[in-house]
Amino acid sequence: MDLVAELRRVVPHDRVLDDPDVIEGYLQDHAEWAPYAQAVAVVRPRDTAEVQAVVRLAAEHRVPIVPRGAGTGLSGGANAVEGCIMLSFEAMDQVLEINHAERFAVVQPGVVNDDLRGVCAVENLWYPPDPASAPWSTIGGNIATNAGGLCCVKYGVTRDYVLALEVVTGRGDVVRLGRRTAKGVAGYDLCGLMVGSEGTLGVITEATVRLRPKRDAERTVAGYFDSIVAAGEAVSAVSASGVIPSALELVDKHCLEAVDAWKNMGLSTEANVVLLGRCDTPGRAGDEEARTVLRCFEQAGASWAAVSSDEQEAEALFDARRLAYPALERLGPVLTEDVCVPKALVPEMLARIEKTAAQHDTLIANIAHAGDGNLHPLLITPIGDEDAKRRAQAAFEDIIADAIELGGTVTGEHGVGLLKRGGLQREVSPEVLDMHRAVKQALDPLGILNPGKILA
Known part of the structure; x- marks a missing residue:
């Protein structure tokens, strides 16, 4: 069978790309060292009917399909299979729609996160999920991985904002899941099941997402710390205080140096670790929250702290926080972790990461959504150094083991993809893995939807 010809039979000719040089740019996401294979073609549909036509053709011939947003993922979830x-x-x-009365937006999956946020801002509305990749990542990809972001410590992750989805199933049927009402408990939560499923259970073609009113201005609290563990103690103190900040982010010296080398911001000369808190409660209550966060920073040993x-x-x-990952990528391959631990154990987990870096002689930089315990150790290796790569991969596995031992999870927001399949098997019981496989079999009986991801 000539698959490319068949694809051009069921969708307009210009939707199908088969130039090998062009296809090469679509084969992998940003997950360092995650394997990928060769695709036969790239299809860029314009509507749900075209997606359905492609899936039905793939189902007929048992051809695997890998859905892809912007390719900004960090777990190999969008990598091509042979x-x-x-x-x-x-x-x-x-x-497609902004509904003021019910506070929701209807979007196609390729809408960039920041573009949606910009449209909402004009309407005095707000879409909260804000991954660091928000200027580039798409809503479809955010839903596929249940993306979090800087403000999820207070406002939750993508799943909390997905009301309804239009999905093409593995058999090629178009179904609508969820609802647009404020409440609804009719049947199983199949819409919620799709969130975080990384394209393995259905192909999302439209999303209805919850919006909030535009926020008041935030107050920013900055603290400089001599050690990453001291910064972790400050995070635990904020959690214990009862204040729920709208953001609480950690950036270590390695990240600051990389950002300075790129953007000349001068931060690394002032601190080993920067902790950034934000409070957005209106009025005097917000002012008091900011003062409480400041006291937590000072009592944990900040060398300098202030409400900006x-x-x-x-x-x-905060720009420096968002720039940390691309700045580090300029130094060499970056293997990105995404563990999440109980907030009270953030200092212990950070100490273990430092110990792991020393044990494996691996440079590990740290950024974190510290307020909810979601840590992103970034393992950096020189280009072409295979021994350093081996040590980094061993450190990667040790960090996963430590997170599980502390009662955490192997992925807080990046997804399992390819890199965390072994971690998932260690985190959950065989019985739960069997439940995963049963769901996959029920919703994708032909096994064509992003095969090999999440489950080994």
């Missing part, structure tokens, strides 16, 4: 069709949603990028009075300066600090 002989697959890469289904790219870059052309399905429309905000300069909005531009405060935003620059």
